[in-house]
Amino acid sequence: MEFNKVLKNAILVIVACLALSACATKKAGTGQMQGDVYTGNDTVEYLASGVPDRVFFATNESVLTTASRETLRKQAAWLRKNSKINIVLEGHADERGTREYNLALGERRANSAKDYLMTYGISSERISVLSYGKERPVDSGSNPLSWSKNRRSVTVKAN
Amino acid sequence: MIKKIFLLILIFFPFNSHGLIKVDITRGNLDPLPLAVSPLAIDEESKKQFEKILSKKDIGSEISIIVESNLKTSGLFNPLDKEAFLQKPDIANLKPRFEDWKLIKAQALITGKVNFVDEKLRVEFRLWDILAGREMMALAFTTVPTNWRRVGHIISDKVYERLTGEKGYFDTRIIYVAEEGPKTQRVKKLAIMDQDGFNNKFLTLGNELVLTPRFNKTSQMVTYLSYFRNLPRVYLLDIETGTQEVVGDFPGMTFAPRFSPDGKKIIMSFAKDGNSDIYTMDLENRVVDRITNHPSIDTSPSYSPDGKYISFNSDRSGYQQIYVMESNGKNVKRISFGRGLYGTPVWSPRGDLIAFTKLHKGKFYIGVMRTDGSGERLLTENFYQEAPSWSPNGRVLIFYRETKTDDKGEGFTAKLWSIDLTGYNERQVKTPTDASDPSWSSLLSN
Numbered sequence: 001m002e003f004n005k006v007l008k009n010a011i012l013v014i015v016a017c018l019a020l021s022a023c024a025t026k027k028a029g030t031g032q033m034q035g036d037v038y039t040g041n042d043t044v045e046y047l048a049s050g051v052p053d054r055v056f057f058a059t060n061e062s063v064l065t066t067a068s069r070e071t072l073r074k075q076a077a078w079l080r081k082n083s084k085i086n087i088v089l090e091g092h093a094d095e096r097g098t099r100e101y102n103l104a105l106g107e108r109r110a111n112s113a114k115d116y117l118m119t120y121g122i123s124s125e126r127i128s129v130l131s132y133g134k135e136r137p138v139d140s141g142s143n144p145l146s147w148s149k150n151r152r153s154v155t156v157k158a159n
Numbered sequence: 160m161i162k163k164i165f166l167l168i169l170i171f172f173p174f175n176s177h178g179l180i181k182v183d184i185t186r187g188n189l190d191p192l193p194l195a196v197s198p199l200a201i202d203e204e205s206k207k208q209f210e211k212i213l214s215k216k217d218i219g220s221e222i223s224i225i226v227e228s229n230l231k232t233s234g235l236f237n238p239l240d241k242e243a244f245l246q247k248p249d250i251a252n253l254k255p256r257f258e259d260w261k262l263i264k265a266q267a268l269i270t271g272k273v274n275f276v277d278e279k280l281r282v283e284f285r286l287w288d289i290l291a292g293r294e295m296m297a298l299a300f301t302t303v304p305t306n307w308r309r310v311g312h313i314i315s316d317k318v319y320e321r322l323t324g325e326k327g328y329f330d331t332r333i334i335y336v337a338e339e340g341p342k343t344q345r346v347k348k349l350a351i352m353d354q355d356g357f358n359n360k361f362l363t364l365g366n367e368l369v370l371t372p373r374f375n376k377t378s379q380m381v382t383y384l385s386y387f388r389n390l391p392r393v394y395l396l397d398i399e400t401g402t403q404e405v406v407g408d409f410p411g412m413t414f415a416p417r418f419s420p421d422g423k424k425i426i427m428s429f430a431k432d433g434n435s436d437i438y439t440m441d442l443e444n445r446v447v448d449r450i451t452n453h454p455s456i457d458t459s460p461s462y463s464p465d466g467k468y469i470s471f472n473s474d475r476s477g478y479q480q481i482y483v484m485e486s487n488g489k490n491v492k493r494i495s496f497g498r499g500l501y502g503t504p505v506w507s508p509r510g511d512l513i514a515f516t517k518l519h520k521g522k523f524y525i526g527v528m529r530t531d532g533s534g535e536r537l538l539t540e541n542f543y544q545e546a547p548s549w550s551p552n553g554r555v556l557i558f559y560r561e562t563k564t565d566d567k568g569e570g571f572t573a574k575l576w577s578i579d580l581t582g583y584n585e586r587q588v589k590t591p592t593d594a595s596d597p598s599w600s601s602l603l604s605n
Binding site (some may be wrong): 111136138145 | 474
């Protein structure tokens with residue numbers, strides 16, 4: 001009996017923690033967009049210290065923002081230092097578009113990242129491009145912030 | 160398998176249809192025709208034989224349930240409760256007492272008989288006009304017993320055709336993408352089922368992402384997009400044999416495939432260096448033709464039923480709109496001019512309309528417009544829906560709809576829905592798992 005009670009309390013505490021942390025992440029999420037481009041780092045991973053792996057886009061756009069260009073310059077510098085590493089640029093779209101158009105849009109986004117890396121001296125032979133359209137969102141939410149995180153091109157090591 | 164030959168004998172030609180009942184399907188039917196589907200009569204010996212083979216107690220009754228359910232789903236007919244029927248199936252099939260059926264307000268009656276003959280299933284059925292007091296149609300089929308569901312669909316098609324003047328769409332199948340798992344990591348498989356959701360079968364294992372399967376109008380071939388080895392490419396699948404092959408040898412992603420109406424070509428998009436254009440490949444001689452050459456995204460191509468035109472989706476104006484061109488790529492004309500974005504144009508099998516997806520002010524619509532862009536009509540509005548596919552008679556559209564997730568990002572579903580061209584009779588098409596990207600086959604028989 002005593003033991004059960006302890007267990008029950010422990011579970012309650014855990015549930016409360018989970019609820020709180022869920023709220024916390026949600027709060028942290030607001031104010032992380034400029035226009036409708038994501039500017040936060042919730043989902044961002046790093047290729048190396050100080051080298052973010054992804055850039056974000058406005059709705060229906062494949063134009064690189066100032067922040068995106070900065071990220072890609074860091075990636076280019078890292079790639080120049082690590083000349084044996086090849087990469088895949090994975091282009092994505094949010095869920096608010098038709099599947100086929102989004103496949104094309106993802107390809108266009110990844111290529112705009114590729115073009116920029118090439119102007120910074122990375123050979124096209126080291127870069128392949130793969131569009132996932134809207135098939136692989138990082139955030140499953142149905143709101144503008146979630147969509148902004150999903151409109152992205154992610155640089156992934158290929159070897 | 161599907162091509163199992165049906166022996167079809169016309170017992171009786173309706174000589175004169177003058178004055179007989181007719182269902183108007185061109186307008187929203189808010190007053191479906193009341194009709195009675197009598198269970199098909201069956202003798203004890205046949206009953207026993209079919210129970211042995213098919214594990215169904217009364218196959219005559221089972222077939223009539225298929226007919227009843229198909230006609231009801233069409234929204235044009237109101238099958239009456241069998242409890243109210245006064246006449247026994249076997250006697251009704253010989254000669255109905257029209258007054259009895261009039262009494263329960265039936266305007267049409269379907270009767271029939273099932274026999275076990277030489278290891279085969281023999282079915283005959285008759286359609287009666289109750290008010291005129293006469294037979295409208297009588298047919299008999301013989302087939303292998305395992306085809307019993309198709310017999311129900313074929314009867315439904317014949318009745319639909321006789322009463323509406325247009326071909327039915329019941330003896331058909333739907334190929335679609337079955338989905339499972341969390342939204343960020345969906346597992347997708349090709350699946351196929353009868354139009355009414357029965358005989359569901361998975362065609363791939365889910366090891367790689369698959370999208371947008373489409374039927375060939377003339378055979379049991381399917382074209383679709385697969386991420387096999389992480390290379391998104393258009394594939395061809397023979398659903399009879401299970402053999403698959405990649406379509407063409409393109410240095411990049413191919414997607415958005417469809418067959419030409421004669422089934423001899425595949426039309427699709429090929430994406431390279433951030434630009435998607437439309438190409439065709441001839442399946443016999445493997446010749447590849449480039450159809451569009453424009454720095455915008457050109458995708459979702461669909462042929463007109465005569466093969467002379469192609470409708471497609473392009474953002475060359477700055478946003479997604481619908482265009483029509485000749486099949487050689489000449490004379491490109493924008494046809495969508497309403498407010499919002501337009502995608503996924505699909506030419507109706509009747510040739511007069513193009514179905515599309517529209518995004519306007521955060522809502523998605525399925526609609527139709529004439530092939531010159533005039534007469535736009537939105538059939539249904541929702542949080543997210545797209546990818547309409549036509550029933551072979553051009554009367555019904557099937558598409559998929561996704562739900563909005565809640566605050567925690569949960570509650571995502573994807574389901575198939577159908578709606579009449581009139582905008583009425585919207586209903587969910589049941590699938591064992593979540594589902595998207597439906598494509599409707601042509602009629603399997605005749």
